[in-house]
Amino acid sequence: xxxTRGSPSIVGLPAPATYGLALAxxxxxxxxLLFFDGFGxxxxxxxxxxxxxxxxxxxxxxxxxxxxxxxxxxxxxxxxFFIEPTHSFTIHNSEDLIILAAFLCITxxxxxxxxxxxxxxxxxxxxxxxxxxxxxxxxxLATSQxxxxxxxxxxDKIDLALKPIRIEVLIESSxxxxxxxxxxxxxxxxxxxxxxxxxxxxxxxGLMGEIxxxxxxxxxxxSDTDEHILKIFANQGVFAIERLRLSETARKxxxxxxxxxxxxxxxxxxxxxxxxxxxxxxxxVSSLRSGAVEWNSxxxxxxxxxxxxxxxxxxxxxxxxxxxxxxxxxxxxPQKKPNMLREIVSTVSGRMRTQLQSYRLFVxxxxxxxxxxxxxxxxxxxxxxxxxxxxKYAPTASTIKINAAPAKDSRFLEVRLANQxxxxxxxxxxxxxxxxxxxxPSERVTGSGLGLSICKGIIEAHGGKxxxxxxxxxxxxxxxxPLS
Amino acid sequence: xxxxxxxxVIDDEPxxxxxxxxxxxxxQFRVSTAASGEEGLAITAAExxxxxxxxxxxxxxxxxxxxxxxxxxTSIPIIILSVxxxxxxxxxxxxxxxxxxxxxxxxxxxxxxRVRVALRHNNQAAGASKRTxxxxxxxxxDLAGFVARRDNAEVSLTATEFKLLAYLASHAGRVLxxxxxLSNVWEPADVDKIEYLRVYVRQLRKKLEDDxxxxxxxxxxxxxGYRFLADE
Numbered sequence: 001x002x003x004t005r006g007s008p009s010i011v012g013l014p015a016p017a018t019y020g021l022a023l024a025x026x027x028x029x030x031x032x033l034l035f036f037d038g039f040g041x042x043x044x045x046x047x048x049x050x051x052x053x054x055x056x057x058x059x060x061x062x063x064x065x066x067x068x069x070x071x072x073x074x075x076x077x078x079x080x081f082f083i084e085p086t087h088s089f090t091i092h093n094s095e096d097l098i099i100l101a102a103f104l105c106i107t108x109x110x111x112x113x114x115x116x117x118x119x120x121x122x123x124x125x126x127x128x129x130x131x132x133x134x135x136x137x138x139x140x141l142a143t144s145q146x147x148x149x150x151x152x153x154x155x156d157k158i159d160l161a162l163k164p165i166r167i168e169v170l171i172e173s174s175x176x177x178x179x180x181x182x183x184x185x186x187x188x189x190x191x192x193x194x195x196x197x198x199x200x201x202x203x204x205x206g207l208m209g210e211i212x213x214x215x216x217x218x219x220x221x222x223s224d225t226d227e228h229i230l231k232i233f234a235n236q237g238v239f240a241i242e243r244l245r246l247s248e249t250a251r252k253x254x255x256x257x258x259x260x261x262x263x264x265x266x267x268x269x270x271x272x273x274x275x276x277x278x279x280x281x282x283x284x285v286s287s288l289r290s291g292a293v294e295w296n297s298x299x300x301x302x303x304x305x306x307x308x309x310x311x312x313x314x315x316x317x318x319x320x321x322x323x324x325x326x327x328x329x330x331x332x333x334p335q336k337k338p339n340m341l342r343e344i345v346s347t348v349s350g351r352m353r354t355q356l357q358s359y360r361l362f363v364x365x366x367x368x369x370x371x372x373x374x375x376x377x378x379x380x381x382x383x384x385x386x387x388x389x390x391x392k393y394a395p396t397a398s399t400i401k402i403n404a405a406p407a408k409d410s411r412f413l414e415v416r417l418a419n420q421x422x423x424x425x426x427x428x429x430x431x432x433x434x435x436x437x438x439x440x441p442s443e444r445v446t447g448s449g450l451g452l453s454i455c456k457g458i459i460e461a462h463g464g465k466x467x468x469x470x471x472x473x474x475x476x477x478x479x480x481x482p483l484s
Numbered sequence: 485x486x487x488x489x490x491x492x493v494i495d496d497e498p499x500x501x502x503x504x505x506x507x508x509x510x511x512q513f514r515v516s517t518a519a520s521g522e523e524g525l526a527i528t529a530a531e532x533x534x535x536x537x538x539x540x541x542x543x544x545x546x547x548x549x550x551x552x553x554x555x556x557x558t559s560i561p562i563i564i565l566s567v568x569x570x571x572x573x574x575x576x577x578x579x580x581x582x583x584x585x586x587x588x589x590x591x592x593x594x595x596x597x598r599v600r601v602a603l604r605h606n607n608q609a610a611g612a613s614k615r616t617x618x619x620x621x622x623x624x625x626d627l628a629g630f631v632a633r634r635d636n637a638e639v640s641l642t643a644t645e646f647k648l649l650a651y652l653a654s655h656a657g658r659v660l661x662x663x664x665x666l667s668n669v670w671e672p673a674d675v676d677k678i679e680y681l682r683v684y685v686r687q688l689r690k691k692l693e694d695d696x697x698x699x700x701x702x703x704x705x706x707x708x709g710y711r712f713l714a715d716e
Contacts, residue, residue, distance in 0.1 A: 315589055335572055335707055337662070338679040340686060343704060346697040367686065371679050376706045377571060 015065070022058040022066035023073050029054045030077035037082075047082050048099050051075075055103050059110035067107035075100040130229060133161045137233065141240035147173045148180075150244060154211065154237040155180045161233070162226050164213045171201065171209035171241060183214070197222050199234045203242055211237075259328055265436050266321070269449050273317055277310035284310075320450045323381065324435065327457030334375035334461050341365050341372055341379075341404055341413065341481075348383040356387070358396045364403035365415075372413055372481050378458045385451035386417045386477050393421035394474065412464070412480040420474035429468050455479070488514045489603065490531065494524035494550070495539035495565065500588075504537065507592055513599075521545030525553060533560060535602055538582070540566040540573055548577045555581035559609065561602035565590075571707030578661045578708070585659060585708075600716070601657030618653040620701050620714040623692050625653040632692070639691050644669070648684050649692075649712075652702065656714035659705050685710060 033047055051074040059067030079089055083096055091097060140153040155169045159182050166183030196212035211234055215222065222230070284303040287293055293300045326332040342365040349361060383402075390400050398420035407414050424432055431437050433456040436449040459466040459479045466479040491513045493504045501517045508515045516533060518524035521542045528536065536554070540547035551562055561583045566574050574585045583602045586595060608615070616628040624633045627650055632639045641649065648669045652660065666675045674680065685704075689696040703711050 311589065337707075338682060340682050342697075343682075343686070347704060347706070350698045371682060376704075380706060 018062035018066040019069050022062060022070040025054040025058060026070050026073035026077055029074065030081060034081055044082060047078060051078050052106060055107055056110055059107045060114050064108065064111040067111050068104065071103035071107045075103055130161065133157055134232060138236055141236060144240060147171055147241055147244055148178050150237060150240045151178050151180050154233060155182055158211065158230065158233050161229055162213065164215050166214040168212040199230050201234055201238050203238055208238060208241060262328060262435060269436050270321065274314065277314045280310045281307050320454060323454045324450045327454065332457055332461045334378055336373040336375055338371035339374050339376050341369055342367055344376060344379045345383055345402055348380050348387065352384065352387055355391055359391065360399045362399065362401045369404060369413065370406065370483055373484050374462055374481060382455045382458050385455050389451055390419035390421065394419040406483065407480065411483060413483055414478065414480055416476055416478050418471060418474060418476040423470040424468065424475060432468055433466065488512055490514045490533040491535045491537060492516045492518065492524065492527055492533040493537045494518045494521065494542065496520060496542050511596065521550050524550065528554060528560065535599060536560055536562045538562055538564050540564050540570065540577060548573065548580050551577050551580040551582045559606065561606045563598050563602055575661050575708055578659065579663055583658060605658060618656050618714045623701060625649060627654055634692060641691065645684060645688055649688055652710060652712035653714065656712045659709055659711045661709040665709060
């Protein structure tokens with residue numbers, strides 16, 4: 001029986017208290033027997049048997065020492081009150097000594113048995129703890145999203161399982177290594193005792209880091225069980241970090257592939273789009289400089305208007321490209337503030353007044369709509385792009401309708417923009433939100449081919465959804481915006 | 485002109501410096517240019533220009549830090565130049581003491597209008613007679629009389645509505661960030677309550693604008709705040 005586990009009582013009392021209790025129990029038994037003896041003499045054997053109770057109980061509940069105290073006291077009480085001559089401690093009969101010996105034997109046996117059971121129980125609890133630690137640890141690792149989080153899990157769980165005085169976890173990750181520590185600081189006196197136990201974090205591709213553990217000076221070496229646990233933790237940690245690194249690499253590769261594809265498409269699509277306005281500007285400016293155009297002529301005004309319009313067009317194109325590259329890089333962060341959707345729609349329709357002149361625009365976005373948490377500039381962009389798209393594909397003098405209403409459950413605002421353009425083949429309804437997608441590639445429609453995909457990027461960055469739907473007489477864009 | 489208004493342009497792009505120098509000189513301003521933040525700060529300290537046009541992205545010092553440094557010792561009007569999609573930076577610069585902003589690319593009319601407004605506000609702050617009546621189209625805001633008139637008929641406004649209108653009108657032409665408006669018209673603790681502002685602006689527009697959907701007086705500066713456009 002190990003000294004640390006056996007002596008504290010099960011009931012968790014301090015040692016002196018258990019001695020007292022053992023004593024009290026023996027006296028109480030004696031008292032009870034005297035009481036019954038008063039009604040008529042009780043057989044001596046019965047009395048001796050009854051005195052086994054305090055002895056057995058004390059040994060079981062509180063261990064060896066209280067058991068011996070109970071045995072001694074019980075014997076003395078038995079001797080004093082029940083053995084002839086009563087009221088004296090004199091022992092006349094060697095038979096009585098046998099009773100004392102029996103009491104003591106029972107005490108030792110009982111406490112030994114109980115001790116064994118307890119240490120088995122403790123070992124079982126230890127194993128259970130270990131299994132639980134491991135289970136929690138692997139759960140924690142599985143949910144760790146960063147190497148630092150994994151290292152932290154490793155640190156915390158080893159600390160909990162082995163209770164060292166200090167523990168450090170070092171992981172060589174880029175751009176800089178992660179070093180986490182817990183516990184007392186280590187006296188840097190170069191003594192052997194302050195040297196840590198080092199467990200390498202070894203992967204198939206080399207060393208990834210290490211775990212260092214400092215234990216008490218008197219614990220010279222680490223126990224087999226603890227070393228086993230440490231190794232298991234280290235292995236689990238290595239797997240988790242490798243998994244993180246692999247998924248990170250996979251993610252980067254996917255982004256690179258995407259952006260590569262995007263860039264080549266962009267170059268082919270955009271070089272044409274950029275050159276057209278540049279050509280117009282160059283032509284206008286050079287004819288203005290040539291002196292061929294009179295200072296006050298109508299031609300001069302027209303050339304200047306062309307230049308300004310083409311510059312605005314270029315500015316929109318560049319803006320679209322920037323938006324798209326931000327969306328691609330996942331860097332489109334809406335500056336969300338409570339806004340009135342109606343105001344945003346009005347601003348956009350006001351700004352596009354000239355282009356919208358030859359169309360009939362109906363806006364039904366009530367004042368009473370709840371405020372939506374959106375980025376004003378980005379939402380302007382969404383409406384501008386949807387309207388621009390409608391202007392491009394819907395015939396002149398046709399109708400464009402914008403309306404908005406809260407969804408039935410009031411968790412979203414539903415916005416709908418319907419125009420009278422040609423229907424889109426059902427299979428392509430989703431694809432029109434793809435970059436550079438054209439329903440009919442041979443068609444010469446100006447634009448960056450990014451408008452709708454930018455809308456999609458913005459709406460999704462706001463936590464909403466966007467989709468298109470064919471109507472009997474046109475096409476409708478729908479999108480949702482979450483209401484807080 | 486004997487003593488022309490002196491404008492300092494701080495921008496690291498030579499094309500912008502050249503264009504602004506040409507345009508502003510043609511408009512009878514005296515123009516200095518600086519290609520870095522350090523140089524700009526040095527010229528400001530040495531020559532005390534009347535107005536600074538400051539690009540937000542300089543190679544050496546962040547535009548917002550220049551605003552902060554200048555505001556420690558001078559109230560020279562600062563107009564910042566910035567690109568689209570940097571609303572957050574613009575708001576930060578305005579809250580740090582810049583007077584107005586322009587988004588690149590900008591038209592020259594816009595630039596000159598901003599310059600005029602900034603100079604006028606600076607003159608007023610310097611003690612020149614303050615306007616107590618601000619006119620914008622057929623709207624008249626009488627700041628001293630606590631009353632707004634539309635075609636000479638009094639417009640009935642609640643106390644908060646008038647407070648908001650008065651704050652905007654007394655800074656006519658200048659952009660005011662949400663935060664500035666909320667902390668001046670409401671309590672400083674209410675700087676996050678943009679929803680109040682939206683609702684009150686909407687009400688003011690209904691009472692004052694010819695077409696509340698296409699406001700001409702109380703215009704929205706997307707992502708930044710509002711601007712009251714008065715007659716010059």
